[in-house]
Amino acid sequence: MTADPIRWLWAALAVGLWLLIVAGVALSRARARRAATLRASSLASADDASLLVAFASQTGQAEELAWMTASSLSDAGVPARVALLGDLEPAELKAAGRVLIVASTTGEGDGPDAMSWFARKHMTGPADLSGLSYGLLALGDRTYADFCGFGRALDSWLQRSGATSLFNRIEVDNGDAGAIRHWQHQLGVVTGHAVQADWTPPAYDCWRLAARSHLNPGSPGGEAWLLAFEPVDHAPDWVAGDIAEIGLPGDPSPGSREYSVASLPSDGRVEFIVRLMTRPDGSPGLASGWLIRDLALGDPVAMRIRTNRGFHGPSPETPLILIGNGTGLAGLRAHWRARASQPHGGVWLMFGERTSAHDAFLDAELQTALASGALTRLDRAFSRDAQDGRYVQQLIAQNTDELVSWVGRGAVILVCGSLEGMSTGVHAALESALGTDRLLELTETGRYRRDVY
Numbered sequence: 001m002t003a004d005p006i007r008w009l010w011a012a013l014a015v016g017l018w019l020l021i022v023a024g025v026a027l028s029r030a031r032a033r034r035a036a037t038l039r040a041s042s043l044a045s046a047d048d049a050s051l052l053v054a055f056a057s058q059t060g061q062a063e064e065l066a067w068m069t070a071s072s073l074s075d076a077g078v079p080a081r082v083a084l085l086g087d088l089e090p091a092e093l094k095a096a097g098r099v100l101i102v103a104s105t106t107g108e109g110d111g112p113d114a115m116s117w118f119a120r121k122h123m124t125g126p127a128d129l130s131g132l133s134y135g136l137l138a139l140g141d142r143t144y145a146d147f148c149g150f151g152r153a154l155d156s157w158l159q160r161s162g163a164t165s166l167f168n169r170i171e172v173d174n175g176d177a178g179a180i181r182h183w184q185h186q187l188g189v190v191t192g193h194a195v196q197a198d199w200t201p202p203a204y205d206c207w208r209l210a211a212r213s214h215l216n217p218g219s220p221g222g223e224a225w226l227l228a229f230e231p232v233d234h235a236p237d238w239v240a241g242d243i244a245e246i247g248l249p250g251d252p253s254p255g256s257r258e259y260s261v262a263s264l265p266s267d268g269r270v271e272f273i274v275r276l277m278t279r280p281d282g283s284p285g286l287a288s289g290w291l292i293r294d295l296a297l298g299d300p301v302a303m304r305i306r307t308n309r310g311f312h313g314p315s316p317e318t319p320l321i322l323i324g325n326g327t328g329l330a331g332l333r334a335h336w337r338a339r340a341s342q343p344h345g346g347v348w349l350m351f352g353e354r355t356s357a358h359d360a361f362l363d364a365e366l367q368t369a370l371a372s373g374a375l376t377r378l379d380r381a382f383s384r385d386a387q388d389g390r391y392v393q394q395l396i397a398q399n400t401d402e403l404v405s406w407v408g409r410g411a412v413i414l415v416c417g418s419l420e421g422m423s424t425g426v427h428a429a430l431e432s433a434l435g436t437d438r439l440l441e442l443t444e445t446g447r448y449r450r451d452v453y
């Protein structure tokens with residue numbers, strides 16, 4: 001009996017303390033939100049032509065990356081403004097035309113608190129976002145059951161609302177520096193402006209240039225070369241679809257470049273294809289010029305292999321449709337080579353380049369792969385051939401029945417090559433062959449994957 005008043009006192013104190021904490025959290029969130037909104041509006045006001053960077057953040061990492069994204073873009077000469085995604089209306093997103101989004105996941109696969117109203121009001125069904133293109137950086141942590149749950153839900157809502165992704169969603173596991181560098185790389189591709197040196201310099205291994213062969217002598221397009229590197233110390237493990245990051249020489253280093261790996265660990269070397277780029281003054285591009293013109297056989301190179309889950313292949317019994325153009329053949333080659341030594345469910349390669357006389361990249365190897373069964377079917381399109389000029393997307397249109405049948409048997413479609421022209425053309429051709437809903441379903445179930453640049 002005598003203990004009761006004391007219990008009541010403790011209980012009242014506990015409730016009071018809890019209320020104080022709740023109020024404090026709510027206040028600090030509201031303050032953070034206001035501060036972000038203020039910063040956002042101060043950047044957002046003037047220039048409507050600027051690139052929109054929107055974020056959804058719970059503990060600040062997504063917000064920080066959004067600001068780093070915007071300032072990198074501004075430094076590269078692309079004006080950018082930052083906004084809280086949760087404060088925008090779909091009509092404002094649509095009006096922006098292009099948006100880069102950084103979004104984290106919290107709770108159990110939930111969106112940040114600042115997104116709850118937006119999610120309830122807008123994300124329960126599709127909005128009208130036709131004409132909007134977007135890039136998405138999803139932050140998360142693989143130790144949670146629903147990895148990047150909110151980023152994935154957002155991606156799916158954007159697609160269902162008619163928006164087009166500029167590149168595959170990039171997922172960041174616990175601040176993974178490689179994935180963040182990949183985002184930086186894509187910023188450069190999307191804006192056409194080199195984005196300054198890496199935010200997080202990677203730890204490289206030492207490799208040496210072992211071979212370099214010209215794939216398209218006489219081509220009307222830029223020179224394409226197959227380069228091979230051997231490890232100096234240890235060779236890391238990797239799988240088809242992974243990416244080689246090359247550190248450019250210099251102190252400080254002017255950054256890194258990414259290339260789709262065209263070989264497998266069993267080859268004992270990393271191979272990839274580089275196109276010689278030309279600067280406006282006619283001189284060779286910084287990275288491609290160095291790799292193709294300056295580097296001598298035996299010279300050391302700083303390189304690491306980055307896992308690129310979004311472009312890994314399915315198990316061997318699943319039919320595989322590989323579609324690409326130009327240097328994109330590199331990312332596809334590792335996939336058919338991975339099947340060369342085992343029974344598999346079929347590999348169909350559709351490849352596009354300029355001329356059959358000069359741009360039939362790796363022709364002898366492709367013929368051998370066909371003869372051995374590593375490739376089941378090969379279709380090529382050469383856009384500048386006088387009689388038969390076609391693009392790779394036309395191969396899809398011409399073989400719709402076959403494509404539908406492969407997809408009906410569970411095929412996975414992998415697309416690698418240029419973002420402009422090829423991947424949008426291929427996407428449109430796949431949409432008309434399979435239907436928009438079917439293609440969306442393939443995207444969401446990981447059966448349509450793109451590695452485009």
Ligand SMILES: Cc1cc2nc3c(=O)[nH]c(=O)nc-3n(C[C@H](O)[C@H](O)[C@H](O)COP(=O)(O)O)c2cc1C
Pocket residue numbers: 056057058059060061062063104105106107108109110112139140141142144145146147148149174175
């Ligand atoms: C309470 C809590 C819950 C989380 N839940 C998830 C989750 O379900 N899935 C996930 O991928 N990451 C989850 N994360 C990891 C965060 O997404 C990750 O740390 C992210 O970088 C945070 O970004 P932010 O600071 O912008 O909110 C969670 C983190 C916290 C603190």
